[in-house]
Amino acid sequence: MKAPLPKRIWQWFTRTRVGRSIFRVGLPESNLERSQAMVSSFLLHMQPAKVNRHSLRASYSLGLGLISLYLFLILIVTGVLLMFYYVPSTEKAYDIMKDLQYVVSAGLVIRNMHRWAAHLMVLFVLLHMCRVFYTGAYKRPREFNWVIGVGLFLLTLGLSFTGYLLPWDQLAFWAITVGTNIAGYAPVIGLKLKYLLLGGNVVGQEALTRFYALHVIVLPAAALLMLAIHLWRVRKDGGLSRPDEPGDIVQQVELKQLPTNKSYGLMELARGTTPQVGQNPEDEVFSWPHLVFRELLLFLLVTAVVLFLAIFWNAPLEELANPIHPPNPAKAPWYFLGLQELVSYSAFWGGVVVPGLLVTLLMLLPYLDRQRKGVGRWFARERVVANTIFTVCLVTAIVLTIIGTLFRGPNWGWVVPWEQPPAITEGH
Amino acid sequence: MNDLSVRKFYGWFTMLGLLVGVLVVIGYYRDEYREWKGYQRKFIQEEIRRASTPQQRALAEQTPVQIRQILLPDLNRVDRCTTCHLAVEDPSYGGYPQPLAYHPLHEQHPFERFGCTVCHRGQGRATTTADAHGNVPHWDQPMASRCSRTAVAAAVTNSAARVASSGRNSTRSAPAVRRNG
Numbered sequence: 001m002k003a004p005l006p007k008r009i010w011q012w013f014t015r016t017r018v019g020r021s022i023f024r025v026g027l028p029e030s031n032l033e034r035s036q037a038m039v040s041s042f043l044l045h046m047q048p049a050k051v052n053r054h055s056l057r058a059s060y061s062l063g064l065g066l067i068s069l070y071l072f073l074i075l076i077v078t079g080v081l082l083m084f085y086y087v088p089s090t091e092k093a094y095d096i097m098k099d100l101q102y103v104v105s106a107g108l109v110i111r112n113m114h115r116w117a118a119h120l121m122v123l124f125v126l127l128h129m130c131r132v133f134y135t136g137a138y139k140r141p142r143e144f145n146w147v148i149g150v151g152l153f154l155l156t157l158g159l160s161f162t163g164y165l166l167p168w169d170q171l172a173f174w175a176i177t178v179g180t181n182i183a184g185y186a187p188v189i190g191l192k193l194k195y196l197l198l199g200g201n202v203v204g205q206e207a208l209t210r211f212y213a214l215h216v217i218v219l220p221a222a223a224l225l226m227l228a229i230h231l232w233r234v235r236k237d238g239g240l241s242r243p244d245e246p247g248d249i250v251q252q253v254e255l256k257q258l259p260t261n262k263s264y265g266l267m268e269l270a271r272g273t274t275p276q277v278g279q280n281p282e283d284e285v286f287s288w289p290h291l292v293f294r295e296l297l298l299f300l301l302v303t304a305v306v307l308f309l310a311i312f313w314n315a316p317l318e319e320l321a322n323p324i325h326p327p328n329p330a331k332a333p334w335y336f337l338g339l340q341e342l343v344s345y346s347a348f349w350g351g352v353v354v355p356g357l358l359v360t361l362l363m364l365l366p367y368l369d370r371q372r373k374g375v376g377r378w379f380a381r382e383r384v385v386a387n388t389i390f391t392v393c394l395v396t397a398i399v400l401t402i403i404g405t406l407f408r409g410p411n412w413g414w415v416v417p418w419e420q421p422p423a424i425t426e427g428h
Numbered sequence: 429m430n431d432l433s434v435r436k437f438y439g440w441f442t443m444l445g446l447l448v449g450v451l452v453v454i455g456y457y458r459d460e461y462r463e464w465k466g467y468q469r470k471f472i473q474e475e476i477r478r479a480s481t482p483q484q485r486a487l488a489e490q491t492p493v494q495i496r497q498i499l500l501p502d503l504n505r506v507d508r509c510t511t512c513h514l515a516v517e518d519p520s521y522g523g524y525p526q527p528l529a530y531h532p533l534h535e536q537h538p539f540e541r542f543g544c545t546v547c548h549r550g551q552g553r554a555t556t557t558a559d560a561h562g563n564v565p566h567w568d569q570p571m572a573s574r575c576s577r578t579a580v581a582a583a584v585t586n587s588a589a590r591v592a593s594s595g596r597n598s599t600r601s602a603p604a605v606r607r608n609g
Contacts, residue, residue, distance in 0.1 A: 004438065095506070098553040102508070103495050109455050169566075293437045300444035307451040311458065318566040 034286040044292065046231060050284040051291045054242040054376070060135070061240055063298050064128035068156075070302040071121040072223070075159075078114040079216065086166065088212035090205045093168035094320045101317070108314065109307075115315035117306050118160050122335050125156045133365075133390050136375040136383055137241035143366035145233040148226055150362045155223045157335060162215035164333050165208060173321035174330035176211070177203050182332065182343055185351035202323065243376035328410045337404030338397050344412050358393070464555050467512040467527050468493045474528065478520075495555065498543045507543035507552035509560065548572055 003011070007027065013019040014026035023041075028034040035049040054060060085096055085104060100107030129149060132138055138146035165176045180203070184194035199206025234240070332340045342350025361368075374380030379387055409415030468491075475488035497508040515521035516531040516539065524530065537547065545552040550571030554560040562570040 095553065098551075102553055102555040102559070106455070106459050109459060289437065293441075297437065297440050297444060300441070300448055304444060304447045304451060307448065307455060311451060311455045319568065 028288055031286065034288045037288045038292075044287070046235065047287050047291060048235065048239065049287055051287045052239055052242060053283055053285060055240040056285070056290055056294065060242075060376075060378070062127075062131055064124055064131050066295060066298055067302055068121055068124045068128050069227070070299050071117045071124060071306070072227070074117045074303070074306055075114060075121065076220065078110050078117065079220075081110050082114060083216060086212075088166070088208050090168060090208055090321070093166060093208065097167045097169070097317055101314075109310045112310035112313065112315045113306050114163075116309040116313070118163060119334075120306070122156055122160050125153050129153055130390075130394065134387060135241060135378055136380060136386075138366045139241075139369070139372060139375050140366075142233070142237050142241060145230060145237060146366045147363050148230050148233070150359070152223065152226050152230060154359070155219055155226065159215060159219045159223065160335070161333060162211040162219060165203070165211045166215065167317055168208065168321045169316075170318040170321055170325075170327060171316055173203055173323065174327055175333050176207070177326075178330050178332040178340060179336055180207075182336065182339055182351045185343065185347040186356075187348070187352065190352070203321075204323075241376045329408055329412050331404070331408075334401065334405055338400035341400045341404035341408070344408075462555065463557060464495075464511045465493055468514065471514045471528055498539055500543045503543065503546060505543050505545060505552050507539075507545050508555055509544040509548075509550070509552065510539070511555055512557075512560075513544075545569075 011027050014023050020026070025033050025036045025040055028037045038044045038047060038049040082100075085100060085107065087093065087096060097111070100111050132146065132149065138149075161176070161179060164179075165172045180194050180197055183197065184190045186193060195201065197207070197210065198204070199210050331337060339351065339355055342354055344350070369386055371382065371386075374382035406417040407414060472488060472491050472493070475491065476485055479485035479488050495508060496510045496514070497506055498510065499506055510516060512527040513529070513531075515524065515528045517534060519530055521528055521530040522532070543552065544550075548571055549569040550562040551560050551564075551567050551569070554562075558564055559567070560571070
């Protein structure tokens, strides 16, 4: 049967001198070429030439980590485009938001994409973390990668929080005022930390400059570095977690027990869970096309969803920031509204102890939970206690966030969403 | 899974590729075909219709479709009202429906010195009717189509004082109206 036109064009191009110099391997036809395609490409070599069938199951990973990565890429691209216009000045920032909306070509849709992708990234990184927990994927040998993942989650929150201030509207100003006030409740260092973040005691030009620098340089660079380590370790730990890892069996074999009539290369000293060790070839398929094409399809899907949201829903932009007219209630960004709800009961316990304890527990989790069973399966019976504790914490956080978002009105009093009055701006 | 053909992915790639393509086209359409461009094209058609000489017609045809704005740094304003209200300075458009109506007595408060929103309020940077007229959430100065004389006088006096004290004038990024012959 004749190949489709795009394939024929691609085959022709990769056979030309220019095409061969760029791609080295044409459209793979044999198993050797499928391996070469992965190994000889900069972007593809980060992934193995062959991948375990279990890793390809959408029902296992749900693609949540990859979706988070794609959202991060969309944020980098749209963020750089926004940087061409944005000026971190309290005099100009808000006007530039208006200009993006009304006169800059594609300015509105790019800003919308950035905003919605940022919210989605917070959501999907959290969901990815839940997936890793419920499948026990943080257990040995992936303990430290979980810790890096928690760090990436905190960086995601930091990126979103610092970006929240940049439009310099009422929403931005008061959300950051509330958010940094929560940071100020920490004992001993709280006020110093708040002062360090804001460059003063209140949100102003210094805060905008600092948040901008953190948002476009410091936090993205840290996130990229940690992301690189995160992905590297996924590869080095034998890909995604799966049940009954053969690597564990290999680790039990000591080198001195191996036959001595063979000379060993360095690869024999590598850890037992490297992708090459102890894996049944029958369980593996070539990454090209099975993994690469699925990844590309997911990228198209994520792009389509973000574009759809950006075209039909505008990012919020309220009135110009006004330090003497606080809205009532002033609310933090949605992902901190659970914290704000807790703070409304007790500033110290809600703003410091509970979040501090949660982050510490999350970081230490793989070292506290030493049970080796139940890896690579959703809601494994062996992990019922751990799953129950995690679910209770998660549901509590979600309920608190929903209360803070929908059920809190003026003076943080109770309201029902369908009867909620608009936020009152004092002084009007 | 053992099937190494990429053929099974074609349907998904086609569907998602088309979806992204359609969304890009919709995004481009909404960005490119803005409300104010329609008003400017109507104005240009009207100018062409009214042209009495070939030179006037050629001049009208060459009128660019572009954002027109009055920059008022001393008043900390950018008024883009003339992007749609192109004939505010042309008495021959007296009696035309908005947005092509003439603004009477504008010589007393020249647009290039005072802009529009000083007296009329609304949202000067906006380029859609609803947003520019300020009838939208999060804009607390909806447009006053007919200001009272005292309100105008107070606004103009206040603005004139600021302009006079700074000794600077506004700049116009593009002529609000291209005059015929």
